[in-house]
Amino acid sequence: MIAATAFPDFADVQGLLRFGFKHHVESAFALLRVRNRTAARAWLASAPVGTAEKGALPPAVLQVAFGAEGLRELGVPVAVVAEFAPEFVAGLGTDANRARRLGDLGVNDPARWQWGGPGVEQVPHVLVMVYALPGRLEACRRELETHWGIAFDLMRWLSTTDMGGVEPFGFADGLSQPEIDWTREIPPEDHDRLTYGNLSCLGEFLLGYPNEYGRYTARPLLEPAGAAAHLPRAEDAPDRADLGRNGSYLVLRTLRQDVPRFWRYVDAQSGGDAAQRKQLAEAMVGRRMDGQPLLPPADTPIAGVGTDPAARAKNGFTFDADPAGVHCPVGAHIRRANPRNADLPAGTTGLVSRAIRMLGFDVDALHADAVASVRFHRVLRRGREYGVRMSMAEALSGRAPQVETGLHFVCLCADLARQFEFVQGAWIAGSKFAALPHEADPLLGNRLAAPDEPDTARFTMPRAGCPSRVVDGLPPFIEVVGGAYFFLPGIRALRWLATA
């Protein structure tokens, strides 16, 4: 074992893992296919990719990621590519079994996607993300296109719009993020966590470091000879060069949001009452439109949220005090995406209660135990909105929007199956989350019927002292129209790809 240094080498980490580039409000993502391998490698060898080091704000930042086919096109041996995660190798939009598992059916069917679907040449080889300070994006894009020359075919630019931290439906977004344990305070060992924490092991997001189980996620390890000699060594296998170290998997999904449909549905359910409309929409999301949670902060600070009052007000809460979902419905979007639970149901104290709960003899705890422990299922979100923001009046008017709008959902994780696919498949698309019947995610569900389920288009709001309110007939508000899996390498791995 190599001694763990206090920090990872930030100069070897792409900036996106550490920063959201919030000052770089302009951004665009280029989907590229390799046209000429030599030229592509030449560009990659010197591409000015932004790192995770802190410093003066550059006018523009580049981030570069690769699809599995892209790696092969660039000349990475097939056997090396095969050592990446099988989900990455198979791809997001090109496998019918994966589509079924992730709810990418019906309106979300990859066959209908604008990019990334099963067709020939639909899947990008390389993703170049450009983040620029105001007014700097266009010049940067033009310059890149000139540089790329014969190296790449540009499939498309995914453009983005700065909506000021608000997503197209009008809700403040991106508020809850896991805090990465950069200094590796969490000891790399396997033990139970009895309270919810927001601090995640480095290895949950960066390959080459211990994850929440205290283990290293599989990734390609090479003979440290030739060009690979410049790669970092693997901590868990010091005689091997670690192609994954300081890299991460990146999921990009283009989610088209039907803003009029959303607000008109909610409006109809609320009898046209503006206050009720807002309340229903907020119940579906699980936060107020301005981002305030529906629950007060927990009494004790949560690790990884910090003690700063603003941060605590935003993220210092759990659902422990609201098991029935009276304040925040159990099926609300943010509760599905992050149930804020621990390894055992809330209130486990002492060895006896722990043993009783481990054996399943505590009936009340069992009822709260339908949801998996969240610390193994976190993702780091880096999405950006696109299109034109609509006002509420426009949305309610029923006129079709002039411009398509939505979110280029971007998330990072070290284990695609356990993190992104689990959250998407079991919690968002699944129609049995927390034992709720007949409902998938109120925002993202595809609403398709399952066997013996007329539909999955309901949303239940438990109330105190009276029957729950159930709304049904939810249409799809969000459609997946593109997507792919990428590998976002560390800087040295990126240079290896260009020279190997």
Place this chain on the structure above:
Amino acid sequence: MIPQGHFMVVAEVRPGHEPALREVLARMNTGPGQADPANRLLPFGRFDTLHFARFSILVDTTHADLAAPGGTPEPLPTYLAFLGDCDGPGGRQLDEFVRASAAGLREVFGHCVGCPADAAALAAWLRARDQPVAAAYVNWIGRTRQRIREERALAHALAGRLRELQSAAPGQLQSVRRQLVDYVAGERRQGRLVVAPEPATPFGWWLRNLLHAIAIPVVGLLALPLLLLYAPIFLWQLRTRERSDVQIVPPPDVAHVAELATFEDRCVTNAFTAMGSVKPGAFRRTLVVVLVALLDYAARHVYGRGHLTRVQTIHFARWVFLDDGKRLLFASNYDGILESYMDDFINKVAWGLNLVFSNGVGYPRTNWLVQGGARNAQAFKNYLRRHQVANAVWYKADAGLSAMDLARHTRIRQGLERASMSDREIEDWLRLM
């Protein structure tokens, strides 16, 4: 109370007949691995005591692993396994299959060695190949298909009626409950809802179950002095082996996983079948038999009320020894995607998985029999996938219902049968709907 039974016919496939057998089995399906309830060969949907059934061709792709710990991977035949779970004894269910579909069964089992031509002999032949279950878990012992159907109808009706009462103001819980109780009473009088009384428990089963419940602890107590004496030796034997046993956990073959995935996630419930070799030597062979017997004891007498330790997503599970205990087969019906099933295994009951499966060749290394093992999450997932066998045909009677749905329906019925409830209890009860 009618207890649930199990059957598992294991028959040797005639050499060279595997492709033809696969072709016949595929004719029972509507989609990959998904049985057509009305298929011509064995119309599963007509048997109203049948919960689950599956046909699997047991090709042991990991048999060669046995060479690593010094075993001899002797050539094994390919088996066809036909297994399922039903109300009442499994043997009786097999007889019913033969009575209704002898011709179809012969078309299937005709590809196996020694399948007789006439129906009377077929029933005996199937029963003779019915493997004893070493351990069986039933999500809710005594919940028959009939009960499931009644409770589902009751839950649906109540949920519908409750929708009409949605606007009830706070403070009217007792009145809401009274209206629901009256509504059900009315529907029952009209014959639109049926809640049959609990049938009598078969005396023979009751007695055997009671004797089993008593006998195992008695044997344990009697053997306790010897076990205590043996304990230090046992621990030494165990630790020696745990330190040196070989892990065989390479990533599973991509094509194998793709085939398995084709059959998965077509319904809220999935079927899992896996098999592997028990580690060679008397120590592991004996240990696994004892542990599986204890597991069976827990499943029969401790659990069976909606959960197996913390896991509430398994409908039925079984552990069966094959080939004189040299191999162990595990089969279950679970809710949700495999990733979430494995998550339960790893994060909720790793210790339980380790107890049994660490006696299997290649299992991720354990410490003290319960630690490590499945907690080596990635290695464990690789191990499971490598040992998994595709199901050629899989049938689930109550489509769309998860185990937690069934438990919810039962709690709804139980709430209805109570004489009175506090406001707080009514609130919780209504939320089940």
